Amino acid sequence: xxxRSALLQFLFSGITLGSVYALIAISLVIVYNVSRxxxxxxxxxxxxxxxxxIALTSxxxxxxxxxxxxxxxxxxxxxxxxxxxxxxxxxxxxxxVITMTVAISLCLRGLGLLIWGREAHTLPxxxxxxxxxxxxxxLSVQVLWIIGAAGFVLLMIWLFFExxxxxxxxxxxxxxxxxxxxxxxxxxxxxxxAWAWGAALGALAGAVIxxxxxxxxxxxxxxxxxxxxxxxxxxxxxxxxxxxxxxxGIMEAYTVGLxxxxxxxxxxxxxxxxxLLGRSYxxxxxxxxxxx
Amino acid sequence: MNVRRNIGWxxxxxxxxxxxxxxxxxxxxxxxxxxxxxIYVILAVSLDLLIGFAGQISVGHAAFxxxxxxxxxxxxxxxxxxxxxxxxxxxxASGLVAWGIGRAVLRxxxxxxxxxxxxxxxxxxxxxTCLASITGGASGLLNIPPFRIFGLTFQDHTxxxxxxxxxxxxxxxxxxxxxxxxxxxxxxxIHSDEEAAGTLGIDCPKYKLHVFVISSMLAGVAGxxxxxxxxxxxxxxxxxxxxxxxxxxxxLGxxGTIYGAALGAAFLKLLPEVTYRFQNYELFFxxxxxxxxxxxxxxxxxGILTHTKDWLFRTKYRSNASLKGTEP
Numbered sequence: 001x002x003x004r005s006a007l008l009q010f011l012f013s014g015i016t017l018g019s020v021y022a023l024i025a026i027s028l029v030i031v032y033n034v035s036r037x038x039x040x041x042x043x044x045x046x047x048x049x050x051x052x053x054i055a056l057t058s059x060x061x062x063x064x065x066x067x068x069x070x071x072x073x074x075x076x077x078x079x080x081x082x083x084x085x086x087x088x089x090x091x092x093x094x095x096x097v098i099t100m101t102v103a104i105s106l107c108l109r110g111l112g113l114l115i116w117g118r119e120a121h122t123l124p125x126x127x128x129x130x131x132x133x134x135x136x137x138x139l140s141v142q143v144l145w146i147i148g149a150a151g152f153v154l155l156m157i158w159l160f161f162e163x164x165x166x167x168x169x170x171x172x173x174x175x176x177x178x179x180x181x182x183x184x185x186x187x188x189x190x191x192x193x194a195w196a197w198g199a200a201l202g203a204l205a206g207a208v209i210x211x212x213x214x215x216x217x218x219x220x221x222x223x224x225x226x227x228x229x230x231x232x233x234x235x236x237x238x239x240x241x242x243x244x245x246x247x248x249g250i251m252e253a254y255t256v257g258l259x260x261x262x263x264x265x266x267x268x269x270x271x272x273x274x275x276l277l278g279r280s281y282x283x284x285x286x287x288x289x290x291x292x
Numbered sequence: 293m294n295v296r297r298n299i300g301w302x303x304x305x306x307x308x309x310x311x312x313x314x315x316x317x318x319x320x321x322x323x324x325x326x327x328x329x330x331i332y333v334i335l336a337v338s339l340d341l342l343i344g345f346a347g348q349i350s351v352g353h354a355a356f357x358x359x360x361x362x363x364x365x366x367x368x369x370x371x372x373x374x375x376x377x378x379x380x381x382x383x384x385a386s387g388l389v390a391w392g393i394g395r396a397v398l399r400x401x402x403x404x405x406x407x408x409x410x411x412x413x414x415x416x417x418x419x420x421t422c423l424a425s426i427t428g429g430a431s432g433l434l435n436i437p438p439f440r441i442f443g444l445t446f447q448d449h450t451x452x453x454x455x456x457x458x459x460x461x462x463x464x465x466x467x468x469x470x471x472x473x474x475x476x477x478x479x480x481x482i483h484s485d486e487e488a489a490g491t492l493g494i495d496c497p498k499y500k501l502h503v504f505v506i507s508s509m510l511a512g513v514a515g516x517x518x519x520x521x522x523x524x525x526x527x528x529x530x531x532x533x534x535x536x537x538x539x540x541x542x543x544l545g546x547x548g549t550i551y552g553a554a555l556g557a558a559f560l561k562l563l564p565e566v567t568y569r570f571q572n573y574e575l576f577f578x579x580x581x582x583x584x585x586x587x588x589x590x591x592x593x594x595g596i597l598t599h600t601k602d603w604l605f606r607t608k609y610r611s612n613a614s615l616k617g618t619e620p
Contacts, residue, residue: 038403040536088587094402095343096586098351099543102536103582110576225414225532232407266418272411276404277396 005136010257011250016143016212018249019150020205024227025234025241026157027201032236033174034194037086037097041105042202042227043220047112048074049203050210051217054121063126070207071200078199082192105220112217120214146208153204154242157197161238170194222265226252229272323449327521329561330456331514334463336541336553338510341467343539344548345476346503347483348398352409353538355416356386356508358530360515362420362427365436365525376441379516386512387505394504395497413535420527432526439520456517460554463510467550470506479503544585546592555593 024046031039049070056066081104089100126145131138161167166189172180173190181187205223206215213219230248234240248268255264339353360382367378393412400408420427427433439455470476478499481489490496519525537560545556563581567574589596 032403038406085583085587089590092590093543093547095349095539095543095547096590098349098406099540100583100586102540103579103586105579107576107579107583110573110579113572113575221532225410228407228410232404232411236403262422263418266415266422269411269414269418273397273408273415276400276408276411 003136006257008135008137010253012137012139012143013257014250014253015246016146016209016249017252018246019146020209020223021226021230021249022242022245023150023153023201023205024223025230025245026154026238027198027205028227028231029234029236029238029241030157030170030194030201031198032231034170035082035086035090035191036177037090037101038228039198040098040101040224041081041108042198043222043224044105044108044112045074045078045199045202045220046206046223047215047217047220048077048108049206050123050213050215050219051112051116051121051206052203053207053210054123054215055116057123067207071203074203075196075200078195079192081199082195086195087188087191109217109220116217118216120216121210122214123210125211126208140212142208142211146212149204149208153201157238166190166193226268229268232272233275320449323453325561325565327449327453327456328518329558330453330460331518331521332538332541332557332561333460333554334514334517335511335538336545336557337463337467337550338507338514339538339542340547340550340553341470341479341503341510342507343542344550344553345471345479345483346500347479348500348504349402349406350409350507351406351532351535351539352411352413352416353507353511354530354532354534355409355413356390356511357515357518357534358416358420358527359386359389359508360512361519361525361530362433362515363512364516365433365519366426368520369433369436375437375439375516375520379439379513379520382516382519383509383512386515387509390505390508391501394501398497398500398504410532410535413530413532417527417531420530428526430527432524433519434524436519436523436525438523439517452521456521459513459517463513464550464554467510471550475499475502540582544582544592546594549594552592552594555597559593 024042027045028039028042031037031042052070052073053066056069057063061069085100085104086097089096125140125142127141131140133139159167161171169180169185170190170193172183172185173187173194177187180190226248227245230245231241233248234242234244248271251271252264252268255261255267259267335353335357339350342348342350342353360379363382363385364375364378367373367381368375373381397405397408397412421430424430439452441455471479478489478494481492481494482496482499486496515530518529522529538557541556541560542553543556544560545554546552563578564574567577567581570577585593591599
């Protein structure tokens with residue numbers, strides 16, 4: 001019998017993982033909904049976020065400034081990639097666009113290898129490396145930062161997409177690109193901003209989790225796949241994918257804790273397939289064509 | 293006109309067939325590389341049937357590659373069954389799995405289908421890792437005997453080269469025949485507009501399932517050939533990156549043309565032979581070359597070849613692309 005404190009411990013680690021998955025999922029969703037591109041390079045934004053944060057901090061730059069700089073640099077990278085590489089192939093077939101994002105991901109991974117080498121890096125905790133004890137379970141202070149950052153960003157996203165003109169025009173593009181264009185919204189501007197958001201959110205996820213994990217230039221794949229799973233379960237909507245990301249993290253933590261770490265990924269991806277099949281049979285609402 | 297077209301393609305095939313003979317015995321290293329190229333050509337061409345013709349995006353092709361390889365590997369290494377029979381078993385096992393899940397999975401469309409197949413690939417690889425008592429787990433399956441047929445053992449890699457490339461020619465001809473048959477036409481119709489195809493009396497779910505099964509079986513064959521060639525297989529050989537790699541090969545070469553897929557596979561498998569010199573820069577240049585190809589050659593590598601041919605022979609005004617309608 002596993003005692004209550006262990007169960008609580010799994011919940012904490014689940015929420016930590018889940019917040020990161022939710023951030024990655026939401027970055028994928030914003031890019032997908034506005035530009036109709038499923039970006040296979042999103043994991044690299046995550047890695048670049050974590051590694052730039054580590055690099056800037058090791059240069060002696062204070063952490064808050066390093067954090068902001070990281071987000072700015074990576075979202076700039078996202079903008080450059082959209083403008084220079086995605087836009088020329090945007091009108092081609094979906095497969096070509098997917099291939100392009102894969103090529104970009106290879107390129108970024110190569111760049112990461114050149115800048116940071118093959119070894120794994122980590123970061124000291126933002127404030128204190130101590131852990132709080134709650135009902136016998138330990139909660140590291142960094143986890144509070146992660147959850148706080150995720151919550152704050154979700155609030156920002158909500159405000160941006162509900163209250164600002166740019167956010168509303170981006171939602172219009174997500175609904176119907178042609179229609180948005182016809183009423184005078186600059187679709188390209190919206191797309192550019194979507195990529196900036198996407199890259200920034202990926203980088204944020206990487207930067208906040210960096211103190212808890214070891215990051216290498218190839219670490220981006222698994223978080224990206226979990227992000228894909230979350231958006232597929234969440235039905236390519238913002239709210240749905242945040243919830244799905246959190247649930248996914250919690251489920252993974254309990255599977256690792258109670259069953260076995262080997263089966264965790266198998267179970268996560270089986271859930272993905274089951275949910276998608278359920279969707280195709282019309283259990284979870286309307287069937288969508290996935291934009292192709 | 294078809295005869296003329298096919299004669300044109302005999303030249304590269306002849307070249308491939310005579311390659312080890314004309315150059316004497318090529319170095320074992322390049323022999324290995326070329327065998328792997330052949331295996332990936334089979335994978336890419338079989339994926340082209342599914343994506344290029346039927347328009348069903350799959351990012352999980354390596355799952356069936358894995359099933360073929362592991363069926364073949366387990367049967368020969370642990371139960372002593374003849375490799376040729378094991379290859380057939382691998383073919384049927386892949387087909388059977390595709391048959392079992394196909395109808396449900398193929399109801400999905402577009403990105404959802406892509407993500408479901410991606411998930412399928414991940415699940416299969418994880419299952420192989422977890423069922424260590426049967427598959428050898430993460431450390432891999434050892435001692436797979438070399439390929440043997442009619443008492444002829446392909447221990448020597450020069451002979452295995454012929455075996456693999458014979459299979460490649462067979463697979464390409466089958467796919468071309470399939471593409472030109474009424475079945476292929478129905479697939480193209482489904483690709484263009486599934487509802488319209490349905491109103492014309494095409495049983496879309498059935499056709500999609502059939503092409504999925506055929507494509508998976510061919511991937512299974514590639515898996516068996518790979519297993520008997522390497523003598524050792526591990527789950528890493530079949531993970532999502534392999535699926536993505538095959539997808540990239542397909543779109544790099546030109547989708548919906550069969551030859552394009554073969555060209556893309558050969559290009560991408562041979563590219564590291566050039567880029568490995570850059571050492572740490574390899575990954576970066578690899579990505580950069582792909583990006584340049586995609587931006588400046590939107591129709592893929594085959595597009596360049598056909599364009600050059602048109603330019604050379606001034607056949608621009610003849611409708612020479614009998615498969616033109618398949619381009620998405």
